Amino acid sequence: MNYFRQVLRFALPYKKYGFFSIICNIFYALFSTLSFLALIPVIEILFDKSKRVAQAPVWNGLGGLKDYAMGTFYYNVSQRVQEDEVSALVFICVIVVVLFLLKNLFGYMANFFLTFLRNGVMKDLRDAIYEKLLTLPISYFSEKRKGDTISRITADVNEVERSFLSVLELFVREPLTIIFTIIAMLILSAKLTIFVFVFLPISGFIISRIGKSLKKKSNRAQQENGHFLSIVEETLGSLKIIKGFNAEDTMRDRFQQSTSRLNRILNSLVNRQNLASPMSEFLGVSVIVVILWFGGKLVLIDGTLNAADFVAFLGLSYQILTPAKQISKASYSLKRGDAAAERIFNILHTTSTIVDRPDAIDKASFDENLTIENISFRYEDDDVLKDFSATVPKGKTIALVGQSGSGKSTIANLVTRFYDVTQGAIKVDGKDIRDITKKSLRSLMGLVTQDSILFNDTVRNNILLGKPNATEEEIIEALNIANAWEFVKDLPKGLDTNIGDSGNKLSGGQKQRLSIARAVLKNPPIMILDEATSALDTESERLVQKALENMMKNRTSIVIAHRLSTIQNADQIIVMQRGEIVEQGKHNELLLKEGNYSKLVAMQSFE
Numbered sequence: 001m002n003y004f005r006q007v008l009r010f011a012l013p014y015k016k017y018g019f020f021s022i023i024c025n026i027f028y029a030l031f032s033t034l035s036f037l038a039l040i041p042v043i044e045i046l047f048d049k050s051k052r053v054a055q056a057p058v059w060n061g062l063g064g065l066k067d068y069a070m071g072t073f074y075y076n077v078s079q080r081v082q083e084d085e086v087s088a089l090v091f092i093c094v095i096v097v098v099l100f101l102l103k104n105l106f107g108y109m110a111n112f113f114l115t116f117l118r119n120g121v122m123k124d125l126r127d128a129i130y131e132k133l134l135t136l137p138i139s140y141f142s143e144k145r146k147g148d149t150i151s152r153i154t155a156d157v158n159e160v161e162r163s164f165l166s167v168l169e170l171f172v173r174e175p176l177t178i179i180f181t182i183i184a185m186l187i188l189s190a191k192l193t194i195f196v197f198v199f200l201p202i203s204g205f206i207i208s209r210i211g212k213s214l215k216k217k218s219n220r221a222q223q224e225n226g227h228f229l230s231i232v233e234e235t236l237g238s239l240k241i242i243k244g245f246n247a248e249d250t251m252r253d254r255f256q257q258s259t260s261r262l263n264r265i266l267n268s269l270v271n272r273q274n275l276a277s278p279m280s281e282f283l284g285v286s287v288i289v290v291i292l293w294f295g296g297k298l299v300l301i302d303g304t305l306n307a308a309d310f311v312a313f314l315g316l317s318y319q320i321l322t323p324a325k326q327i328s329k330a331s332y333s334l335k336r337g338d339a340a341a342e343r344i345f346n347i348l349h350t351t352s353t354i355v356d357r358p359d360a361i362d363k364a365s366f367d368e369n370l371t372i373e374n375i376s377f378r379y380e381d382d383d384v385l386k387d388f389s390a391t392v393p394k395g396k397t398i399a400l401v402g403q404s405g406s407g408k409s410t411i412a413n414l415v416t417r418f419y420d421v422t423q424g425a426i427k428v429d430g431k432d433i434r435d436i437t438k439k440s441l442r443s444l445m446g447l448v449t450q451d452s453i454l455f456n457d458t459v460r461n462n463i464l465l466g467k468p469n470a471t472e473e474e475i476i477e478a479l480n481i482a483n484a485w486e487f488v489k490d491l492p493k494g495l496d497t498n499i500g501d502s503g504n505k506l507s508g509g510q511k512q513r514l515s516i517a518r519a520v521l522k523n524p525p526i527m528i529l530d531e532a533t534s535a536l537d538t539e540s541e542r543l544v545q546k547a548l549e550n551m552m553k554n555r556t557s558i559v560i561a562h563r564l565s566t567i568q569n570a571d572q573i574i575v576m577q578r579g580e581i582v583e584q585g586k587h588n589e590l591l592l593k594e595g596n597y598s599k600l601v602a603m604q605s606f607e
Contacts, residue, residue, distance in 0.1 A: 003341035004334065007164050010124045014117040021117070022172050024110035029176035031103035033184050035096060036315040110173060122161050125344070129153045132347055137354040138418040139379075147230025148223070152347060155225050156340040163337025174323030181320045188309045188316075195294050196287060196317065221265045223343075228258040269336075291317050354420060354438065361431070362440040366525035366556065368429045369393045370415070375424030377410055377579075384410050385579040387424075390572075394525075397557040399567035401600060402576035408560045410579075412530045415558065416445055446519035448548075450531040452511035454503030459488055460495040462503070462514060466522030474521060482517035482547040484510070509543055516547045527557045564601050573597065 011018060130153065141149070185193040235242065235251055242251055295313060298305040305313075370392040377385040385407045392398050400408040413419050415426055417433055425432050433441050446466070454462050463475055470478075475495065479485035487510055491497040503511045519527065529548060552559075561567040568587045575583035575590065575597045583595050590597035 003338050003345055004164055006345055007121065007125070007160060007337075007341055010121045010128070011117055013124070014120040017113045017117040017120075021110045021113040024106045024113065025173040025176055027106040028103055028110055028173060029180045031099050031106065032177055032319065033180040033316070035099040035103060036312055036319060037184055107173070118161065122157060125157055125160065126153060129157070129344065129347055132350070135352050136347075136350060137352055138413070139353070140350065145226065145230035147228070147233045148226030149347075150233070151226035151229045152343050155229075156343050159340035160337050160344065163333035164341065167333055170323075177323045178320055181316050185313060185316050185320075188313050189295075189298065189305050192291070192295050192298060192305065192313060196291055221262060221269055221339075224258060224262040224265060228255060228262060231255050231258060288314070288317060354417060356437050357435060360435055360437045363428065363431065363436045363444065364440065366394060366428060366444050370526060370556065370558075371427045371430075372411070372415070373425050373427065375414065375421045375426060377407075377414060377419065378422045383579060385414075388576075388579070388581060389424075390574060390581075390584075392526075392556055392558060393571075394556050395554060396571040397552060397559060397567075397569075398572045398574060399559040399561050399570040400574050400576060401561050401564060401567065401597065403600075405578075406576040407579040408576055409530055412447075412528050412558065412560055415528060416447065417441060444524055445526045445528055446522050446524040448512075448515050448519050448527070448529045452503060452508070452515045454499060454506075454511055454514060456498070456501045458493075458496045458498055459491065459514065462499065463518045463521055465518055466524075470521055475517075478517045478521035481520045481550045482513045483543045483550075484513035484517050484547070488514075513543065513547055516551060520551050525556060527552060527555050529557065529559045529561075531560050531562045564597075575600075 133149070133153075182193065185196075231251070231254055235255075242248060291314065295305065295310050299310050372388060372390045372392075375385060375388050376383065388407070388411070390398060400411055402408055410419075414421055415433075417426075417438060420434065425434075427433065428436065428441070428444065455465075460475060463478060464470055467474070472495070476485055479488055488494065488497075497505075499505050499511075499514075503514065506514070559567050559570060567573060570587070572584060573587060573590060574581055575595075577596060583590055583593065583597050585593075591601065
């Protein structure tokens with residue numbers, strides 16, 4: 001129940017709706033009880049003439065409010081019975097109808113106000129998870145399945161709504177109904193009421209035994225749900241490979257194994273939950289039978305309870321079964337909701353390792369240089385970089401080359417502070433980037449990656465990502481610099497053409513040029529190009545390379561290159577091997593050394 005309290009914290013902004021719902025539930029419970037109590041004088045007056053009242057009661061102050069109210073009611077009913085018994089029956093029927101109308105009206109109003117609270121909590125919970133996902137470091141997601149994360153923000157939040165939030169009304173309405181009903185039962189017969197409640201702990205114990213394993217089973221169900229969503233996500237992103245390698249059967253088996261496991265877990269979970277309703281109903285009927293036996297003795301043998309009170313008591317006893325049954329079912333829902341909430345709060349309670357220091361500054365400009373000073377970086381147990389140093393003066397271009405796994409892309413991730421260095425420091429104008437706010441640091445940088453990361457949106461909105469308030473003229477200028485306007489202008493709707501999921505309506509070269517245009521429009525002083533042409537054909541590479549050259553004019557650039565032909569004009573080339581610098585210099589200088597760089601150039605000349 002610890003997670004239930006945490007979910008309720010999200011309800012604080014909507015507490016006024018909760019307050020109105022509670023007020024309405026109080027009236028619901030009150031009129032629900034009165035609708036049964038109203039039957040007592042009817043039964044007594046209609047079937048026992050000695051109970052009829054011929055004289056109106058006298059008001060004796062608040063202390064005699066109950067007697068005055070009952071006396072007035074008895075007097076009015078008695079008068080109508082004496083005048084016309086049919087008219088009296090109609091009068092009583094109207095009263096009962098009005099009481100039930102008020103009961104259901106306040107029940108509806110309670111749900112009406114609670115709707116705003118439930119949906120508001122759902123919205124804020126989803127917003128909080130998404131906000132947390134945006135703030136978590138890249139390293140967090142490299143260890144998690146995307147499908148599991150999606151499951152938490154969708155299926156788990158829905159489970160919280162179905163379980164926790166749906167029982168909020170039960171936690172107010174049903175206990176109030178039980179309280180009012182118990183008070184009425186105690187007034188009618190304290191002895192019979194006490195006898196009845198001897199059996200309730202026994203019923204509660206039996207029900208609690210049934211639900212003990214629900215949370216564990218529900219947690220397993222949510223985990224398996226995340227697993228099969230991951231398989232779906234991977235399948236949709238890898239259909240070409242699956243079909244190309246005739247792996248449909250393999251993926252189908254993997255998916256069906258997951259859904260079969262989920263099926264077995266859900267069967268056990270739902271069957272156990274379904275046991276709550278018949279079990280609680282059977283226990284309730286058992287209590288009613290006991291009441292009939294014991295109450296009948298009080299009426300027929302002891303004479304300490306009259307028939308009318310006993311009939312009303314039976315009605316109240318039956319009325320108390322419904323909220324008791326709902327509460328027992330709610331306890332099962334809470335078990336499932338607790339498991340879902342645990343998975344949600346595992347994300348919300350995750351501490352981000354990449355955070356701004358309390359005294360971090362906002363840096364608005366790049367004036368001198370970017371320096372990398374003796375940095376080392378370790379991912380888990382593997383050393384990725386060892387004692388790496390470099391200086392990038394303003395307006396210059398350095399290139400990082402080397403075999404795959406040499407640590408080139410790690411430099412880009414560290415400079416943009418997607419990760420923090422293990423040792424050493426990265427500085428912008430002599431200021432450690434850990435002393436600069438992440439937002440202002442990244443505003444100084446543009447990023448073009450090997451994979452063109454585009455969104456299922458229009459060309460315009462994809463390019464506006466870095467500068468939302470840009471004019472159409474600025475967008476077209478950025479597209480021209482990126483050699484992209486030539487194909488964008490011919491699209492069916494131009495800038496407003498939707499480019500599909502991940503931009504898949506475009507070719508690889510077109511997608512990469514849009515990525516470059518996006519970086520150009522942002523117009524950052526530092527540009528990081530992470531193997532921006534490695535996945536392109538020769539013709540696309542030529543167009544993209546021209547776009548990159550246009551973009552890098554008078555701009556500080558860090559270029560991570562696989563194809564060495566793209567970085568021959570760099571001011572400095574750093575050759576890396578296993579996380580260390582093995583050579584550095586300009587293109588011609590490195591060729592003369594006939595070392596690692598020369599070998600890389602020779603290898604590519606045969607490609």
